[in-house]
Amino acid sequence: MATISATSSIRFCSSLKLSSSTTLQVNGRTSTVKVTHAGWKSKSFPSLRCTGFRVSCSAKPETVQKVCEIVKKQLALPADSELTPDSKFAALGADSLDTVEIVMGLEEEFDINVEEDNSQNITTVQEAADLIEELISKKSGA
Amino acid sequence: MKRLTGLQKQVLALYGGFLRAARAKAPEERKKIEAIVSEEFHRNAKEVDRKNFIYIEYLLRRGAKQLHQLKSPNTISMFTVPVPSPPSKPLP
Amino acid sequence: MATTNLLRRTITRYSNSLRHHQIRLYASETPNENLKTFSIYRWNPDNSSKPQLQDYQVDLKNCGPMVLDALIKIKNEIDPTLTFRRSCREGICGSCAMNIDGCNGLACLTKIETDDMKTASMITPLPHMFVIKDLVVDMTQFYNQYKSIEPWLKRKTEGSETGKEILQSKKDRAKLDGMYECILCACCTTSCPSYWWNPEKYLGPAALLHAHRTLILCKVVTHTLEPEIIPSPPFLYWWISDSRDEYTTERLDAINDEFKLYRCHTILNCARACPKGLNPGKQIQAIKTKEMMSA
Numbered sequence: 391m392a393t394i395s396a397t398s399s400i401r402f403c404s405s406l407k408l409s410s411s412t413t414l415q416v417n418g419r420t421s422t423v424k425v426t427h428a429g430w431k432s433k434s435f436p437s438l439r440c441t442g443f444r445v446s447c448s449a450k451p452e453t454v455q456k457v458c459e460i461v462k463k464q465l466a467l468p469a470d471s472e473l474t475p476d477s478k479f480a481a482l483g484a485d486s487l488d489t490v491e492i493v494m495g496l497e498e499e500f501d502i503n504v505e506e507d508n509s510q511n512i513t514t515v516q517e518a519a520d521l522i523e524e525l526i527s528k529k530s531g532a
Numbered sequence: 533m534k535r536l537t538g539l540q541k542q543v544l545a546l547y548g549g550f551l552r553a554a555r556a557k558a559p560e561e562r563k564k565i566e567a568i569v570s571e572e573f574h575r576n577a578k579e580v581d582r583k584n585f586i587y588i589e590y591l592l593r594r595g596a597k598q599l600h601q602l603k604s605p606n607t608i609s610m611f612t613v614p615v616p617s618p619p620s621k622p623l624p
Numbered sequence: 625m626a627t628t629n630l631l632r633r634t635i636t637r638y639s640n641s642l643r644h645h646q647i648r649l650y651a652s653e654t655p656n657e658n659l660k661t662f663s664i665y666r667w668n669p670d671n672s673s674k675p676q677l678q679d680y681q682v683d684l685k686n687c688g689p690m691v692l693d694a695l696i697k698i699k700n701e702i703d704p705t706l707t708f709r710r711s712c713r714e715g716i717c718g719s720c721a722m723n724i725d726g727c728n729g730l731a732c733l734t735k736i737e738t739d740d741m742k743t744a745s746m747i748t749p750l751p752h753m754f755v756i757k758d759l760v761v762d763m764t765q766f767y768n769q770y771k772s773i774e775p776w777l778k779r780k781t782e783g784s785e786t787g788k789e790i791l792q793s794k795k796d797r798a799k800l801d802g803m804y805e806c807i808l809c810a811c812c813t814t815s816c817p818s819y820w821w822n823p824e825k826y827l828g829p830a831a832l833l834h835a836h837r838t839l840i841l842c843k844v845v846t847h848t849l850e851p852e853i854i855p856s857p858p859f860l861y862w863w864i865s866d867s868r869d870e871y872t873t874e875r876l877d878a879i880n881d882e883f884k885l886y887r888c889h890t891i892l893n894c895a896r897a898c899p900k901g902l903n904p905g906k907q908i909q910a911i912k913t914k915e916m917m918s919a
Contacts, residue, residue: 457563487573490544506545590669593754
C-alpha cells in the first residue's frame with residue numbers, strides 16, 4: 391500500500407516539475423496526496439497523463455557548454471567572452487526577441503519543441519540547459 | 533526578467549512561429565526570411581509606442597495572416613517592398 | 625394635320641427644356657441647400673493617430689442618389705486617401721457593406737438621406753469587426769466560419785450516370801428561394817448581438833443560412849435522382865426519414881452545438897439588416913426544428 395502511494399506521489403511531482411526535495415516532503419503526507427490524486431484522475435487532469443520517473447537535477451556540463459555556444463552565436467558575442475551558467479541573457483544585452491531567437495536555436499540544435507509558456511520563462515543559461523534535459527528525457531521516455 | 537503582459541507574450545509567440553515556419557524552407561530562403569522577420573520585429577519593438585494597443589493588435593493580426601501564408605508548403609520565399617513611410621502624426 | 629402635330633410636339637419639348645433650364649439656374653444660385661455632410665470613420669494603421677470621424681461635404685446636385693456614389697465622389701474629388709471596398713455598385717457583390725446611420729447595409733443600395741439635410745450621415749465600418757483601414761474590415765473569421773460548414777455538395781455515391789450533371793426540377797429549385805440570394809456581405813452576422821459576444825464560437829446568421837441551404841441542396845439533389853420513390857408526406861418528414869440523403873446526419877451533427885447553432889436567440893437583427901431582404905433567423909429556426917426531429 392505504501393509503495394503504491396509513493397509511486398503516485400512521484401508521478402504527481404514529476405508532472406508538476408517539482409524538485410526531488412519536494413518529493414520527499416510530499417511523501418511524508420502520503421494520505422493527502424492519495425486523495426488529491428484520485429480526485430484529479432477522475433477529472434483526467436491533463437498533466438497527470440505524463441508518466442515515467444524523472445528527477446530534475448542540474449544539467450550535464452556538456453549541455454551547458456553547448457547552450458553557451460548557441461547563446462554566443464545568436465547574440466554575436468566574441469568567442470572568448472566569459473559565459474557562466476548563471477549569466478542572465480538580459481545582462482548579455484539580449485531583449486525578449488533575442489531570447490526567442492536563442493530558444494529557437496536551442497530547439498533546432500537539440501531537436502526538441504519548447505512550449506511558448508516555458509520559453510518565455512527562460513532567463514539564464516542554466517535554466518535553458520535544465521529545460522532541455524527535461525524535454526529530452528521526456529522525449530526518450532515517451 | 534520582468535513579467536510579460538499578454539500582448540507581449542503574443543508578440544513573442546508570433547516571432548517564434550515565424551522562425552519555426554522558416555525552418556521548413558530552403559536554407560538560402562530561410563536566411564532571407566529570418567533576416568526580414570527579425571528586422572521587422574526589432575524595428576517595431578523600437579519604433580512602436582508600447583501603449584499604442586490598437587496598432588500592436590493590428591500588427592499581430594496582420595502578422596498572424598502572413599505567418600499562415602508562410603506556413604503553406606507552396607510558399608517558398610518572402611520578399612519585402614520598401615514603402616515610403618507616411619508623415620507620422622502625433623497622437624491627438 | 626401632321627404638321628400641327630409636329631409643331632405641337634416641338635413646342636412641348638422646347639418648353640420642357642426651358643423649365644429644366646430655369647430650375648438649374650435657380651439651384652446654382654443657392655448651392656448650400658444641396659450640401660450634405662458625411663461623417664466618415666477614419667483610421668490608418670500606418671500613422672499612429674487614433675480612429676476619428678472626418679466630415680466631408682458633398683453637393684448632392686452633382687452626385688448619384690446612393691451612399692456609394694457619395695463615397696466615390698469624396699474619394700475622387702476631395703480625399704483620395706479614403707479607403708473602402710466596392711465593386712459592382714448594384715448590390716450583387718456584397719463588397720460595400722458598412723454601417724450607415726447606425727444600420728448595416730450595402731452603400732450601393734442605401735439612398736442618401738435627403739429629408740434632413742442638416743444632420744450629417746455617419747458612415748462607419750461593420751460593427752465589431754477588426755478594421756484594416758478606414759471602412760475596410762477583416763473578413764477572415766467570417767469566411768472561415770462559412771468554410772467550416774462545408775458549403776458544397778458532398779456525395780458518398782456516384783450519380784446515376786458517371787460524368788453527367790445532376791439536374792434540378794423547378795420545384796426543387798424553388799425550395800432554395802430565400803437562401804440562394806445571399807451574397808455573403810456580412811451585414812447580418814455583424815448586426816447580431818449574439819455574434820458580438822461569441823464571434824469565435826457562434827457561426828452567425830450568414831454561415832447558418834448557408835448551412836441550411838446546403839442541407840436542402842443535398843436533399844434536393846438526391847431526390848432528383850430517383851423521383852419515383854419520393855414519399856408524399858410533408859417536406860420535413862421525408863427529409864428526415866429519407867435514407868438516400870448522403871451527408872445530412874453528418875452535417876446536422878457538425879452544427880448541433882451549444883455555441884455554433886444555439887447561440888441564436890431569435891433576436892432577428894439579421895432579418896432587419898439583410899440588404900437582400902432575406903431572413904436568416906427563419907432558416908436557423910428551420911435547422912433547429914430539423915435537429916429536434918432527427919434527435
